[in-house]
Amino acid sequence: MGAQQIGITVDPALEAAAAPLLDKLVADGVASKLAAQDATLWGSDAESEASIRLSWTALHRSSRPLIGEIEALRNDLRSEGVDRVVLAGMGGSSLAPEVITATAGVPLTVLDTTDPAQVADALAGDLDRTVLVVSSKSGTTVETDSHRRVFAAAFAEEGLDPARHIVVVTDPGSPLAELDQCRKVFLADPHVGGRYSALTAFGLVPAGLAGADVARLLDQAALVADTVAADTSENPALRLAAAFGAAHEGGAEKLVLADTGSGITGFGDWAEQLIAESTGKQGTGLLPVVVEGPDAPGFGDAGADATPVAIGPAGDGARIAADGPLGAQFLLWEWAVAVAGRLLGIDPFDQPDVEAAKKAARSLLDDPDALHATSAPAAVSGAVEVYASTGTSAEGSLADMLREFTDTVPDGGYLSVQAYLDRLDDASAALLRSEIAKRAGTQTTFGWGPRFLHSTGQYHKGGHQNGVFLQITGASEEDLQVPDRPYTLGTLQLAQALGDGQVLADHGRPVLRLHLTDRAAGLAEVMRAVQELDR
Ligand SMILES: O=P(O)(O)OC[C@H]1O[C@](O)(CO)[C@@H](O)[C@@H]1O
Numbered sequence: 398m399g400a401q402q403i404g405i406t407v408d409p410a411l412e413a414a415a416a417p418l419l420d421k422l423v424a425d426g427v428a429s430k431l432a433a434q435d436a437t438l439w440g441s442d443a444e445s446e447a448s449i450r451l452s453w454t455a456l457h458r459s460s461r462p463l464i465g466e467i468e469a470l471r472n473d474l475r476s477e478g479v480d481r482v483v484l485a486g487m488g489g490s491s492l493a494p495e496v497i498t499a500t501a502g503v504p505l506t507v508l509d510t511t512d513p514a515q516v517a518d519a520l521a522g523d524l525d526r527t528v529l530v531v532s533s534k535s536g537t538t539v540e541t542d543s544h545r546r547v548f549a550a551a552f553a554e555e556g557l558d559p560a561r562h563i564v565v566v567t568d569p570g571s572p573l574a575e576l577d578q579c580r581k582v583f584l585a586d587p588h589v590g591g592r593y594s595a596l597t598a599f600g601l602v603p604a605g606l607a608g609a610d611v612a613r614l615l616d617q618a619a620l621v622a623d624t625v626a627a628d629t630s631e632n633p634a635l636r637l638a639a640a641f642g643a644a645h646e647g648g649a650e651k652l653v654l655a656d657t658g659s660g661i662t663g664f665g666d667w668a669e670q671l672i673a674e675s676t677g678k679q680g681t682g683l684l685p686v687v688v689e690g691p692d693a694p695g696f697g698d699a700g701a702d703a704t705p706v707a708i709g710p711a712g713d714g715a716r717i718a719a720d721g722p723l724g725a726q727f728l729l730w731e732w733a734v735a736v737a738g739r740l741l742g743i744d745p746f747d748q749p750d751v752e753a754a755k756k757a758a759r760s761l762l763d764d765p766d767a768l769h770a771t772s773a774p775a776a777v778s779g780a781v782e783v784y785a786s787t788g789t790s791a792e793g794s795l796a797d798m799l800r801e802f803t804d805t806v807p808d809g810g811y812l813s814v815q816a817y818l819d820r821l822d823d824a825s826a827a828l829l830r831s832e833i834a835k836r837a838g839t840q841t842t843f844g845w846g847p848r849f850l851h852s853t854g855q856y857h858k859g860g861h862q863n864g865v866f867l868q869i870t871g872a873s874e875e876d877l878q879v880p881d882r883p884y885t886l887g888t889l890q891l892a893q894a895l896g897d898g899q900v901l902a903d904h905g906r907p908v909l910r911l912h913l914t915d916r917a918a919g920l921a922e923v924m925r926a927v928q929e930l931d932r
Pocket residue numbers: 487488489490532533534535536537538541591592674748751850851852
């Protein structure tokens with residue numbers, strides 16, 4: 398039954414290269430050991446972290462009791478006319494609910510941004526119908542803390558009791574677990590890391606409150622649980638892990654992910670964090686490149702440094718395909734990535750390089766003068782100011798500068814576009830990914846800042862050091878003060894961009910920042926310049 402729930406296709410040459418790895422995984426009993434939550438699978442250095450990170454293998458059973466609790470709260474909220482769900486959470490605390498609700502076609506407003514305008518838009522919704530789910534394992538993530546403060550103040554201003562309109566999902570013992578001003582605290586299983594938490598309270602509570610059928614997800618996962626735990630060469634998770642490992646050994650360190658009709662919406666964005674944060678460390682890893690579809694640049698035309706992977710049915714161009722319902726896919730990919738971590742020789746449960754960017758942002762926030770005294774732009778082109786930290790001379794037209802910058806991508810490297818903008822109002826920024834990939838002929842990732850800092854951010858600093866980074870920041874017409882904090886969202890957003898840019902530059906990576914003094918005009922100008930790249 399389980400096998401029908403998930404279909405894996407690997408192209409014959411890659412499957413042959415992966416066979417020795419697969420045989421060894423089977424012979425070592427890796428699947429059954431993982432099912433038994435054996436923390437020794439990743440070596441002695443990883444053992445202590447792994448010993449508190451493996452409960453995700455049993456969530457299809459252990460999360461069952463949550464379903465009734467979520468339904469009861471949802472019914473209570475509905476009976477009070479509260480039917481709009483806003484989720485504040487970064488990385489693993491929002492990516493799964495986003496894909497679950499998008500796939501189910503139920504509305505969920507996700508706040509994983511520090512863009513003042515995007516947060517203001519969420520605040521402008523009907524607050525008396527709104528429940529804010531504040532999701533954070535640690536309870537200390539600055540973006541989520543800021544959203545909670547901003548929303549609590551806004552509820553109070555509208556004459557609403559914040560305690561009735563805030564629900565918390567967190568780990569036992571976190572500062573949020575003690576929050577008085579909330580209606581209910583869901584304590585998640587602390588022995589599951591953020592990116593493996595799709596089937597914990599972090600994935601299920603916001604998605605269930607928004608109206609998704611979360612019991613079904615657990616059913617779908619349960620149907621493949623025995624299959625992924627079997628020490629056989631048919632095990633789809635082991636096959637996937639072995640294919641990733643063999644591709645990486647052969648120099649294909651990137652996985653280009655395209656949806657080929659899976660029936661799931663946005664799975665790549667969830668898988669992106671799982672793959673990048675789990676594997677991108679110690680100078681190795683798998684870089685997920687999420688593309689718009691199988692016809693997008695970077696997929697069918699992928700070079701030797703990248704493996705095109707279909708989410709959904711196998712088709713032209715894909716070397717690997719994984720098809721199945723969402724609950725099964727969550728479990729499959731968690732297993733495959735954890736096992737791939739063993740093949741790469743890293744600990745798939747830590748994120749050692751994420752802290753560096755947080756620290757750099759914090760020190761800029763502590764020194765607002767340094768933040769605002771950013772040196773004058775190296776060049777200005779209409780609504781675009783150019784700040785080149787390394788790698789470009791900032792001479793000539795914007796297209797010339799971008800050409801010089803894209804030329805710094807080493808063979809087999811990649812370019813990462815990082816837009817610290819409003820992902821709804823400035824959505825057109827995302828079109829830059831395919832245009833750059835096509836015109837510069839290089840693998841190109843796209844991320845919204847600071848969202849990507851909790852996803853591919855780990856890889857960019859800890860993985861293969863062959864990325865070059867194009868940051869885009871923009872002026873904000875209005876800013877939002879974070880209550881009881883000495884900063885606004887706009888200040889935080891800029892500190893995050895500059896802080897991460899500094900850390901990347903300290904790693905010796907080329908960084909170019911384009912600051913849009915008028916966002917719409919600036920984005921149009923950048924797009925025009927990109928379109929000249931191949932001329
Ligand atoms: O749930 P928290 O503690 O707010 O963390 C959010 C995200 O930040 C990270 O800890 C680091 O980026 C992720 O692993 C995690 O999913």
